[in-house]
Amino acid sequence: MLKDNVFPVKDIPNVVHPNETLVATHCCYCGMQCGMNLRVNTKSNRIVGVEPRYDWPVTLGKMCPKGVTAYQTVNHPERLTTPLIRDDASKKGTPDGFREATWEEALDRIVSRFKELQANYGKDSLSVFSGVSMTNEKCYLTGKFARVGLQTRYIDYNGRFCMSSAAAGFMRSFGVDRGSTVPWTDIPETDCLFVAGSNAAECHPTSMFRIWAVQERGGYLIVADPRETPIARRADVHLDLRPGTDLALANGILHQLIERGFADESFVAAHTNGFEETKAIVSAFTPEYTSEITGVAPDKIVRAAELYGKAPNAIVMFARGIEQQHKGADNVSAYTNLALVTGKIGRPKSGVATFTGQGNGQGGREHGQKADQLPGYRKLTEPKHVQAICDVWGIAPEEMPKPGVSAYEMFGLMTDKTIRGLYLVCSNPAVSAPNQNFVRAALRELDFMVCSDFFLSESAEYADVVLPATSWSEDEGTVTNLEGRIIKINKAQEPVGESKPDWAIQIAIAERMGRGRYFSHLTDPKAIYDELRLASKGGYADYYGATWEKIERQQGVFWPCKSEEDEGTPRMFLDRKFFHADGKANICALPYRPAAEEPDAEYPLRLTTGRVVYHYLSGNQTRRVPFLRDMCPEPFVEVHPALAAQYGIAHEDRVRLYTRRGEAVFAVKITEAIRQDTVFVPYHFGKEQSINLLTNDALDPMSRMPEFKACAAQMVKIG
Amino acid sequence: MENTAKSVLYIELDNCIGCRSCLAACTQCGGHEERNRNYVYDVNPLVNRQTMPIMCLHCVNPACARSCPVQAIQVHETGAVLSAMVEKCLGCQNCTIACPYGIPKFDEEQKLMYKCDLCIDRTKDDIPPMCASVCPTNTLQWISKEELAAKKKKHTLDNENWVASAPYLENETNVRINLPGILQGTAKLF
Numbered sequence: 001m002l003k004d005n006v007f008p009v010k011d012i013p014n015v016v017h018p019n020e021t022l023v024a025t026h027c028c029y030c031g032m033q034c035g036m037n038l039r040v041n042t043k044s045n046r047i048v049g050v051e052p053r054y055d056w057p058v059t060l061g062k063m064c065p066k067g068v069t070a071y072q073t074v075n076h077p078e079r080l081t082t083p084l085i086r087d088d089a090s091k092k093g094t095p096d097g098f099r100e101a102t103w104e105e106a107l108d109r110i111v112s113r114f115k116e117l118q119a120n121y122g123k124d125s126l127s128v129f130s131g132v133s134m135t136n137e138k139c140y141l142t143g144k145f146a147r148v149g150l151q152t153r154y155i156d157y158n159g160r161f162c163m164s165s166a167a168a169g170f171m172r173s174f175g176v177d178r179g180s181t182v183p184w185t186d187i188p189e190t191d192c193l194f195v196a197g198s199n200a201a202e203c204h205p206t207s208m209f210r211i212w213a214v215q216e217r218g219g220y221l222i223v224a225d226p227r228e229t230p231i232a233r234r235a236d237v238h239l240d241l242r243p244g245t246d247l248a249l250a251n252g253i254l255h256q257l258i259e260r261g262f263a264d265e266s267f268v269a270a271h272t273n274g275f276e277e278t279k280a281i282v283s284a285f286t287p288e289y290t291s292e293i294t295g296v297a298p299d300k301i302v303r304a305a306e307l308y309g310k311a312p313n314a315i316v317m318f319a320r321g322i323e324q325q326h327k328g329a330d331n332v333s334a335y336t337n338l339a340l341v342t343g344k345i346g347r348p349k350s351g352v353a354t355f356t357g358q359g360n361g362q363g364g365r366e367h368g369q370k371a372d373q374l375p376g377y378r379k380l381t382e383p384k385h386v387q388a389i390c391d392v393w394g395i396a397p398e399e400m401p402k403p404g405v406s407a408y409e410m411f412g413l414m415t416d417k418t419i420r421g422l423y424l425v426c427s428n429p430a431v432s433a434p435n436q437n438f439v440r441a442a443l444r445e446l447d448f449m450v451c452s453d454f455f456l457s458e459s460a461e462y463a464d465v466v467l468p469a470t471s472w473s474e475d476e477g478t479v480t481n482l483e484g485r486i487i488k489i490n491k492a493q494e495p496v497g498e499s500k501p502d503w504a505i506q507i508a509i510a511e512r513m514g515r516g517r518y519f520s521h522l523t524d525p526k527a528i529y530d531e532l533r534l535a536s537k538g539g540y541a542d543y544y545g546a547t548w549e550k551i552e553r554q555q556g557v558f559w560p561c562k563s564e565e566d567e568g569t570p571r572m573f574l575d576r577k578f579f580h581a582d583g584k585a586n587i588c589a590l591p592y593r594p595a596a597e598e599p600d601a602e603y604p605l606r607l608t609t610g611r612v613v614y615h616y617l618s619g620n621q622t623r624r625v626p627f628l629r630d631m632c633p634e635p636f637v638e639v640h641p642a643l644a645a646q647y648g649i650a651h652e653d654r655v656r657l658y659t660r661r662g663e664a665v666f667a668v669k670i671t672e673a674i675r676q677d678t679v680f681v682p683y684h685f686g687k688e689q690s691i692n693l694l695t696n697d698a699l700d701p702m703s704r705m706p707e708f709k710a711c712a713a714q715m716v717k718i719g
Numbered sequence: 720m721e722n723t724a725k726s727v728l729y730i731e732l733d734n735c736i737g738c739r740s741c742l743a744a745c746t747q748c749g750g751h752e753e754r755n756r757n758y759v760y761d762v763n764p765l766v767n768r769q770t771m772p773i774m775c776l777h778c779v780n781p782a783c784a785r786s787c788p789v790q791a792i793q794v795h796e797t798g799a800v801l802s803a804m805v806e807k808c809l810g811c812q813n814c815t816i817a818c819p820y821g822i823p824k825f826d827e828e829q830k831l832m833y834k835c836d837l838c839i840d841r842t843k844d845d846i847p848p849m850c851a852s853v854c855p856t857n858t859l860q861w862i863s864k865e866e867l868a869a870k871k872k873k874h875t876l877d878n879e880n881w882v883a884s885a886p887y888l889e890n891e892t893n894v895r896i897n898l899p900g901i902l903q904g905t906a907k908l909f
Contacts, residue, residue: 012846017749049747052852063853068743191908201736205855212734212856216901218908230736230768310909613738627743641765651765672766 002570004057006188006213012054012061019043023492024053027067028133028472029616031179031356031482032206034059034067038473038492047071047473047492057555058184058481064205066616069625073471074493076624078455080468081497085109092444095461103498103508106465111512113448113464114150117421124401127154127410127419131426132162132364133617135477135489136543137528138502139360140375140535142425143368146401148393148518149510153401154419157369158427160407160704161434163361164370165323166354168703169332173340173586174572175579176540177377178484178559179362181351181572182315188213190349192220192311194304196335197246197321197709201230202613204319204355204482220307224249225321226608227638227680228673237304241294243608243678244595244710246322250334251592252290253305255282257341262309264343268587271576272340277589285592293592295675309342313349320357320610324708326596326698333588340587346573356482358617359472363480366541367532371404375532376539385539392535394518406704408433408697411442420447423509425469425502430459431618431686434706435661435697452502457620458686468499475501477525478551483570485556486546503528537562540579595710596698599677603659603712605643606678609691610709619684635689637666637715638680644670649717657681658714662693665718679713722798725845726861728837728894729870730774733901734858737761737770741850741859748838748849756802756824756835757850772858774850775800775822775835776892783834786817791832798893799837808832867895 014022014037022037035056039049050071052061073079083106084098091097101109117125128146132139139157146155159167163179170177187193187210200207211231215221223235224246232238241249257263258279268275287298308314316339322331336352344350356362368375368389375392378385380403390397405413411433413419422443433439443449443462451463460466473492480486495501507519522528526548537544545561546568558568578585599606614632615622622628637655639647649655651670656663657679665688666681674680681691696711737759745755758773781800784792791807792814794800803814803823810830814823823834838848846852847861854860862870 013844015749015841015846051747052847052849054852059855061847061852062855063740063744064738064855065740065743068740068747068853201856202738205736205738205740208734208736208855209857216905218905220907228767230770233768234733312909613736627746631739670765671768673768 002057002183002185004185007060007210009055009057009060014054015051020048022051023490025473025490025492026479026487027063028070029066029359030204031359031361032059032204033359033479033481033487034063034206035061036063036067038071040492045493047074058483058485059206062206062209065614065628065631066622069627071473072625073621074473075496078624079496079499080454080456080466081499082468083498084466086464089464092462093440095456098466106467107508107512110450110465110509114421114513117447121420123151124153125419126150126152126421126423128152128423128425129407129410129427129429130155130157130369131358132157132159132361132369133359134364134426134502135475135479135525136360136363136367136486136532137477137525139364139369140367140532141503141506141522141528143375144393145506145510148395149506149513149515150423151401153404154371154410154413155369155404156371156407156410157364158407158429158432159358159361159365159369161324161432161706161708162320162357163323163365164703165325165328165700165705166332167365168329168700169336172329172588172702173333173336177365178541178572179356180353180483181345182348182353183483183485183558183570184210186349187211187315188217190214190219190313190315192222192308192314194222194308194314194316194338195231196224196250196316196318197323198317198319198355199225199227199229199231199321199610200319200355203357203611205613207355220311222304222307226675226678237300237307239296239300239304240675241296242675243606244325245294246325246331247327247334247590248285248290248293248592249296249301250331250338251282251285251590252287252294252301253308254278254334254337254341255285256287256302256305257309257338258282260305260309262305263341267343268341271578272585272587274587274589275341278337278587281589281591308338314344315349315351315353317353317355319355321709323354324705325710326700326707327593328700328705329702330590334590337587340585346576348571351572354482360479362482362484363478363486366480366536371406376536377541378539388538389535392531406699408699408704408706411439414442414445417445422446422449424449424459424463425452428457428459428618428620430457430462431620431690431692432683434692434695434708436690436693437662438697452505453620454499455620455624457618467505468497469505470495470499470501474499475525478529478548480559484558486543486551486559487556488548488551596707597660597696597712599712603714605713605715607657607659607694607711607713608678608680608709609683609695610680611684612682615682615684617684618686623684635666635682635685635691636669638669638671638674640674640676641670641672642676644668647715647717654718656716656718657694658716659694659696659711661696664688664691664693679715683708722796722893724797724842724893726863727867728774728848728851729860729862729867730772730894730896731858731860731901732771732897732899734856735759735770735772736856737768738855740853740855741772744849744853749840754833756833773820773822774859774894775837776820776894776896777837779891779893782817782819783814783823786813788813795839795843797839797843799839799842801836801839802834803832805831870897
């Protein structure tokens with residue numbers, strides 16, 4: 001078991017209110033997966049509140065405002081409780097025109113339309129678009145459902161908008177993608193934290209007590225962010241760069257580390273490849289040249305490198321700020337270079353970590369929801385990998401569909417009618433995808449669409465059939481948090497109305513599609529998990545030894561966990577063995593390229609997007625929680641006072657933002673915490689308030705991640 | 720009179736990120752009827768993101784209780800200054816006016832005052848109040864008197880005025896606040 005030296009678990013008794021019991025589980029939102037106890041009324045058997053879970057070692061009872069109020073979505077009056085069918089396609093894209101239906105009728109409609117489309121246009125005319133705010137069991141089953149149940153190649157997931165750059169970058173650098181090489185309990189014990197492109201205080205608030213502790217011990221905090229976020233406010237060095245220039249900044253810091261003798265030459269020689277090529281590439285990135293590109297003062301770049309270089313132990317952390325770019329995977333590898341060149345990896349208190357955005361952003365990207373990937377991170381292009389999964393699934397390799405396309409690219413195939421049917425689960429692309437006008441038109445173009453969710457999301461409004469799914473607390477299963485720790489979600493109440501868990505819905509559809517023999521043994525989440533364990537055995541993300549019993553006993557199991565005897569792997573690469581064939585890590589030589597769209601005379605500003613602490617992803621859940629909605633009822637655009645003066649606008653004025661893809665109106669929030677050349681808008685809002693009407697769909701060639709974080713924009717005052 | 724509490728609420732203002740978890744958590748305490756009793760201020764919202772929680776300091780000699788004409792505001796043996804007793808409160812709002820921190824809130828419908836009771840159903844058993852339980856940044860901490868002494872030793876500034884609430888405002892308080900600038904005395908590791 002891990003020992004936490006800075007924040008040991010205190011023995012605090014749980015408070016149990018009269019006529020209630022507590023169910024220990026985890027929050028449904030971000031990758032922190034904070035431990036919580038749900039209060040369940042013993043008479044009504046319904047969730048009525050929340051109590052801290054002081055014994056959960058990662059978060060010790062701490063919760064952000066989303067976590068405290070998460071239970072309020074479960075019995076919310078707007079929950080979907082019966083299947084809905086739309087008979088009149090003309091009302092697509094609106095919440096109107098649905099009628100309630102029975103499960104029998106809904107499933108019959110789905111299967112008859114799916115069969116009809118496949119008979120007319122081939123198996124690949126169907127597609128599955130999924131998410132990772134759901135359990136490992138559901139993620140695994142969704143991949144199998146698409147490939148074996150529907151027999152289509154077109155499956156991908158919203159992790160392409162969230163985690164895929166981290167995954168691709170880590171794969172290239174380390175040969176394996178585990179979001180953090182160290183457990184979160186190592187954070188307060190490190191000497192220097194370098195946080196790049198993460199508004200951790202608002203996106204992962206329960207990390208903050210550990211982050212502040214680094215400074216309280218006398219350690220240093222370096223933050224790279226265009227905005228003075230709450231974490232940047234207290235940083236020892238704030239690198240306030242232009243959005244989209246992260247790669248230059250990382251190269252510039254690496255240049256300084258090498259120049260000033262902070263490279264660990266023996267580590268580099270013994271455990272890495274690519275140092276010389278990288279050294280050659282970064283040699284151009286002097287502080288002055290880096291400053292020219294990034295806008296960060298040269299002395300800050302020098303100081304940051306000095307602090308990171310001198311630190312006996314240091315952790316580099318990052319998030320969507322560097323990842324949601326058309327060079328996101330390069331950015332990830334560039335920041336990983338800092339750890340590899342200085343040898344600050346493969347030991348406690350030092351390493352690399354990404355803040356996972358979605359609840360199961362880690363586990364959800366391991367089990368075969370990606371277009372090119374099979375469970376255990378296996379590749380569809382590797383015959384041996386395909387054979388391994390075929391053996392578990394009981395199909396022949398010829399039956400395995402070929403790799404499909406990434407999430408955003410699926411909308412292109414809907415537009416040109418290659419894809420005609422969509423099964424959408426646990427995702428809301430009509431808010432969260434970039435270039436919304438194109439995406440919404442693509443959804444409208446579909447011949448038939450099914451949406452499974454527990455609220456009528458903006459995307460569900462495009463569906464022909466909407467299926468009521470259960471919320472996270474009405475089912476059980478596992479998720480893998482941002483540390484790589486597999487944890488257990490527990491059931492607290494029976495499903496609301498006629499809602500059903502997604503795994504049960506998918507198995508019912510597969511059976512009606514005539515594929516029941518591949519699914520009928522999966523009668524509950526544990527059976528699905530045990531098949532997942534088998535399917536992952538021998539893969540990169542090996543879950544085989546992480547049984548539900550061990551997860552409960554050890555308060556989570558870090559993968560890889562290869563056998564019953566294996567306790568799991570809280571810290572990666574302690575043996576200095578990386579996962580590439582030669583056991584070495586790749587230091588990547590990465591030439592700089594600017595954002596896909598740079599400001600010009602017509603669109604002179606840089607637009608960047610992100611989160612606020614009160615909302616989660618597309619806001620489909622959090623916008624319905626009264627406390628959270630009241631705290632942030634609508635989006636805003638952050639404008640620096642100097643820029644505001646230039647445009648003649650004041651606090652709370654309304655402005656129209658334009659890009660080459662769309663326009664939208666926002667209330668102005670004047671703040672000195674944003675760069676003068678940049679505006680920021682949070683992305684949690686739908687319809688005409690969606691900033692994704694404006695964002696750029698330029699994709700990273702490696703991760704297929706769109707460039708949410710930087711594009712050129714124009715601002716016009718209204719009235 | 721020395722209170723019987725084993726632990727105290729301790730506020731480290733610099734740590735606050737303005738997430739308002741403390742407000743949300745306050746609604747979850749038994750007996751709070753899902754109404755929060757605390758505040759978080761944006762110190763200067765047009766400039767930066769510095770925020771600060773405004774919590775009841777549970778004064779040793781509380782102005783709210785002193786100003787109450789009917790003794791509706793009781794001080795618990797742990798030092799917690801309780802919410803006005805429903806059967807006694809007149810709704811006169813003297814307490815709201817008297818409190819130098821603006822803590823007592825007023826329920827217009829019921830004509831009753833309500834304020835932070837330091838989650839007395841929890842803190843009487845040395846369980847942290849909800850706000851400090853959930854606070855993700857350790858701005859609000861529930862710490863033992865030994866831990867408090869250690870912090871006081873560590874954070875004493877030259878002028879030794881480390882507790883903002885004493886002695887200048889409302890005399891001694893049971894809740895302790897660290898002045899902004901907690902890191903001023905921290906020796907760097909390297």
